[in-house]
Each structure stands twice: as C-alpha cells, then as structure tokens.
Amino acid sequence: MSRFLVCPPDHFGIQYEINPWMRLSNTVDKHASQVQWRTLARVLEEDAGAKLERLTPVAGLPDLVFTANAGVMHDGTAVISRFRHPERRGEEEHFARWFKEHGYRVIRLDKDCYFEGAGDLLGFSDIWFGGYRQRSDIKAHRVLSEVYGKEILPLELVASRFYHLDTCFCPLSNGELLYYPAAFDSYAQTAIADRVDAQRRIVVPHTEASRFACNAVCVGRHVVLPSGCPETTAMLKDRGYTPHPIALDQFLKSGGSAKCLTLALD
C-alpha cells in the first residue's frame, strides 16, 4: 500500500513572499483551505487506497503543510531538505525529527548545499531527475546520487513560476511522464526526450501548467490533480488512468498543489 506524509493546514497561510505566486495581500480562506485539504486526504485514502501519516502542524511554520519539501527517502535513508529561503528553514528540524522517530537513517546536507526534497527530485525506478537553479543546487544531486547509488540527471528550471521540479514534471506509474517543457532549458528538454520516448511523454498545455496540472499525485492508476485542467484530465483518461480533479486553489496562492501537499514514503 502507498504511504504518504501529510500535514494538516491548521497554521497554513501567507506570511511571506518567496515565490511569484505568493502575495501577502492574497489572503488564504482558512475554512476553504481546511475543506480542500480534507478532500485531498479523503480522495487519497478512500479512492486511491493510500495510507496517510500525519505530521503535527506547528504554529509559525505556514508551509509545513507542503510535506513534499521535507526531504527524500529511499531504502530506509532520509536526506533532509536544506531550504534556500530562511523563512522555511525552521521546518527542517520538524521533518528530521519525524524521520528519526519513524526509524529512518537521517542524513543532513551542508548548510550551503540547498536542496528542497521531493519538490526537486523525482523519477522512475531506474532513473531519477533533479531540478536545480531555482531552489536546489546542482551539487546536492551529486551528493544524493552517492547516497542512494542512483543515476540523477540534473534539469535546469528556467521559469520562476515553476520553481520546483514537481511544479512542471510528474512521473506516472506506467512509465509515462506528465510535464511542461517550457519550464526547462533546451538541454534539459533534450535530456528528458532522450530518456523518455515521445509515446510516454504527456505534454501539459500552458494554461493548465499554470494551474499546476503537473503538481499531481499518482497512486497506481489514480492521479489526483488540481481541478480546472480538463485537457490534462482527458489525456490521463485516454492513457487508462483515473483522474481525480480537486479544488486546491487556496494552496495555489502559496505556489503549491496536490503533489506539494504530500510526500510519498516507501
């Protein structure tokens, strides 16, 4: 059974601006965010059959809700994120403690080696891809490759609205890839095309990429994604997936959606 780490949005809100989506004036509707989050949790648990582990929310850490940025884990070893922006560094200790308490071997990166977890490291069983330049440093991927003995191809992110790899790149369970090419530089686009053949690449249109269609969670054949992305939903259906569009617009105000709100555990 797939397991995910999530964190209820009790303290979620916009308290600073660290990406182009965030505006302090764009107030989060607390009630709506609670409803949207609970819908996401219900769909994952009941429709997709996943198990959710809940992290205790912490006052003053509004983005702790985006557990995708906790770190990455594989084979019982967790590498904890080192956030580029000081506003989020307070989250690091809470994520590290959770992993320790749950029996993971925990590795911390050097303080000047920025890496923002599964937000910038995604992949298939045989190859991983690492986003860099906006939030994570390319050197972090070198370290992670050594820790896990995995090939990690670094991909340069060039559009500020797509600041994490998981905002524009979503590997699916059948070896297919949902992605938005314009978020990458030409070298990264070529590297992706070289490793994922054209039949397996699902290109998301610009308008839906801007609604974070790629920030989706794939559990088996279920794909949970933000609502308002009809073309993406149709393409997923055509490929035999069961899409679950959910309203998550309160979280998009902070530059996050379904994928950012979850961290796949193994």
Next chain:
Amino acid sequence: MATETVTLEGHIIDSLILAKVLDTILQRSGTFTINEMHVGATREDASSATIAVHADSPQRLAAILHAIQPHGTILEHAADCTVEPAPKDGVLPDAFYATSHLRTQIRLNHQWLDVDAIEMDLAIRVTVEPPAARTVPMADVKAGDLIVTGRTGVRVFPLERPQERDAFAFMAADVSSERPHHAMITDVARRMWLIRDNRRKACTPGEAGYDPDLGTKVLFVGGPAIIHAGGREALSWLIESGFIHVLFCGNALAAHDMEASLFGTSLGYGLRAGCPMPHGHEHHLRTINRVRDAGTLKHAVESGLIRDGVVASCVRNNVGMVLAGSIRDDGPLPDVITDTREAQTAMRAALPGVGLALLVATTLHAIATGNCLPAKVPTVCVDINPAVPTKLSDRGSFQSIGLVMDAASFLRQLAQALGWKG
C-alpha cells in the same frame, strides 16, 4: 590570456550539463581545454571532467566562471602562492619553488599572473605593487626579495602541440642519425622564411599579419667546427640574407672565422688546400692579436681589417653577438665576456622575440642556451656527436629536433633551401 581550472562531477553527460558548460564558455567568448575526463562505467556511476577555461581578460574570465558555476563547476587552485623573503644576497629561501621551462603562473591576491622570462632552474621573484612575477637566478637575488615557496598557487601549463604541421609538430624527443634530413631541413628553412617575413611585418608600420607567437628572431648558436668543416660561407650568406638575427658563440668560432678572413686557414689548415700551412698554428693567435689591437669586433670589420665571414656579416647586418668565454680561450678576443654570470645575463637579454634556435656544433653553448630557452621555442640541434642533440632533446619539448650530421653539410643544405647558390 587569463585561465582558471574547474572541475565538474556527477551525471554530466546524459544530462547535457557538460555540453551546456562548454557551450556557455564559448558563447561568452572564452575557450576551453579538457585536461581530464573520466566517464562513469555504468549509468549509476558519476563522470568527471577537469576543464581549463581561457579568456582574453580576467574580467571576461570572471564573467564566464560566474555563468558556469550554477551548473556545478568547482574552481581548482583556490589558494594564493606562498612567498618568503630571501635571507641574504645570493641565497634563496630554503623552500623556494624551482622553475621549469614551461609557461607558469602564480596566484597572487586572488589573481593568476604569468611568470615573466620563464626559464628552467630559476626561482620566482614577486612584487606585490604592482603585482608581477619574474624568474630570478639564484645569484641575482637580493636579501628581502619576495620569493615563491612551495607549490601552492603555482601552475604550469603543458606545452601545446604547435599548429604548424611541420617537422616541429611531429618530431618526438628522440634523436637518430637515420632520420631523413632533407625533409626536416626544408621545414627549418620554411620556418626561417616565416620568421623573416614576420620580422618585416613587425617592423613595418601599418603592415598587417604580424604573428606574435611566431617570433621575430632566429638565434644561431655555433661552435668552431662550422669553420673547420667548411660551413663559413653558407652561414655568412644566411646572416647577410637576413635569416639570422642573434649569434651566440665562444671565442673560438669568431677567432677561426676571422683567421679564415686574414689567412685563409682555420686552426692552421688551409681551407681551400685542406692541408696544414707553414706556421699555420700561429694564425689564430696572430688574428686575435690584430683584432685586440683594433679594440672591438665592430671596429675590426669597419676598419677593413676583417672583410668577410660570419663576424663581418653580423657587424654589417646589425646582428647581435654574445661571445661567452671559457677557461681554455686564447686571447681572448675583444667583446668576449669572461664573467660567466655576465655572459648568462647578456644571453638572456637577447632571448625575447626568439622564435627559432639553431644550435650547431657546440656542446657548451648549446646546452647553456637550451637551459635559458622557454619550452615553446622550437630548437634544432645539429651535431656529429649524438650525445649533444640527445641531451638537448631531454628538455622535454615537442618542438626540438635533433639532427646527427656534419655542421657544414647542414648549413649548406639549409642555405640552399633558402636560395643560396654556393
């Protein structure tokens, strides 16, 4: 040219990160040399590359390094060199850095500086304001001079293969008497043509096409066997025709050359008859005596005492001569420098601009010159004794040719290749 070396590690090939870094260097008007490349054996294994990045100014280099750094390049050699003051005149700090004859840079105040007048077996003296580095012989160092010590912050550039596809580009450092001499002499002649042409361009205002890397001078270093063996006319013609611009020799070459002018003999042997002349063994002494009376070689020629030959050609064509004495010299002739340190200094002063060195039939002067030359200067060493070209070729230059052959035959063939009808 400013250079920094960077390393790049990780999955840099399939991700096209290496290609991106190299493209970025070129797009920003830099160039690069991949010094080392290791490709991972499996997809999981990381690869690595060591890349020397070159740019025409430190500012442009800094901009390139700034542009490639986010893609994972790490600067090598981040430390400045260490310096210590010389403890007394003529004595270097114990840990002084000993130079090679290859292009060398030191890092001072976060900037790489070329070491001027590079030459093997010297130390490097540094001035901080303005920042500069220059080689210094042990004997010339003054107490308190700042001398580079250790190896930190020092880098040596391997010699690049020359772009010219001639004998200098293809000759390995071995020496054989069984080489096809003719083709090599043709290549030497061609280079002498190019340098003479380059020298004309450098001296003619408004003339395009001057190549600073080619050099503007041919240095000829010769021994007295040239005169004995009958190479005098060919060498004189080469000087008269503007193919040779500096001459290093000892007392003997000049003495026997002028003996030939005055008496028609070389060490008493009639150059035409080929047999000893009566009292011929005195001729070189009488020659030296008359030239000493003239006061200088220049005056000996200009007064009409010496009418032809190597020395006369040099004087008439303003070819600089450095005559370095040795312990067995007769006389010596005027202008012979008998203090060896002074002679070394005079030789060094004549080297800037040398683009080709011909070292013919002299062990002592050939090796002394070889020690002073930067590795990038092509050298041709000609001697009937294979030991001399072998010793010279041990300098480790791609651009050294050793020819085991008679000096006169070499000079005649070389002059003929350049148009001599003699």
